[in-house]
Amino acid sequence: MEKIVIGLRIDVRSETAEAVQKLLSEYGCYIKTRLGMHQHADESCTEKGLVILEMIDNCSEKAVELKEKLDAIEGVVAKDMKF
Numbered sequence: 001m002e003k004i005v006i007g008l009r010i011d012v013r014s015e016t017a018e019a020v021q022k023l024l025s026e027y028g029c030y031i032k033t034r035l036g037m038h039q040h041a042d043e044s045c046t047e048k049g050l051v052i053l054e055m056i057d058n059c060s061e062k063a064v065e066l067k068e069k070l071d072a073i074e075g076v077v078a079k080d081m082k083f
Contacts (some may be wrong), residue, residue, distance in 0.1 A: 001047070001057050001058070002006075002057075002082055002083065003054070003057075003062045003082070003083040004054075004055040004059075004060060004063045004071075004080060004081070004082055004083075005052060005053065005054050005055070005056075005071055005080065005081045005082075005083075006052075006053040006055065006063065006066065006067050006070070006078060006079070006080050007037070007050065007051070007052055007053075007078070007079050008020070008050065008051040008053070008070060008076055008077070008078050009048075009049075009050060009076070009077040010048065010049045010050070010051065010075065011047065011048055011075040011076070011077075012047045012048075013038065013047050013048070013049050013065060014015075014073045016073055016074075016076050019073050019074065019076075020051070020070065020076060023066060023069050023070055023073075024053075026049065027062060027065075027066045030055055030056055030059045030066070031053050031054070031055060031056070032054045032055060032056045033052075033054035034051065034052070034053055034054075035051065035052045035053075036049060036050070036051045036052075037049060037050045037051075037052075038050075040076060049063055053066075056077045063080065064080075067079075067080050
């Protein structure tokens, strides 16, 4: 059984959040765990962030679709890891 984790680097959260959230909601049934982190600088949030997604088992096709759609959003870089 293959484990798939997708990592996202988001460069400008205020410009990409809506598109990213729409896709995460669309593929929500295939996402087991979602962890979002933002960078912090001098008592304020920055525009950059990271999101880690653990996909459910046996959904490799959906994981590839999601990664490709996320990676197509300007300002978002998506990478996958398979174990």
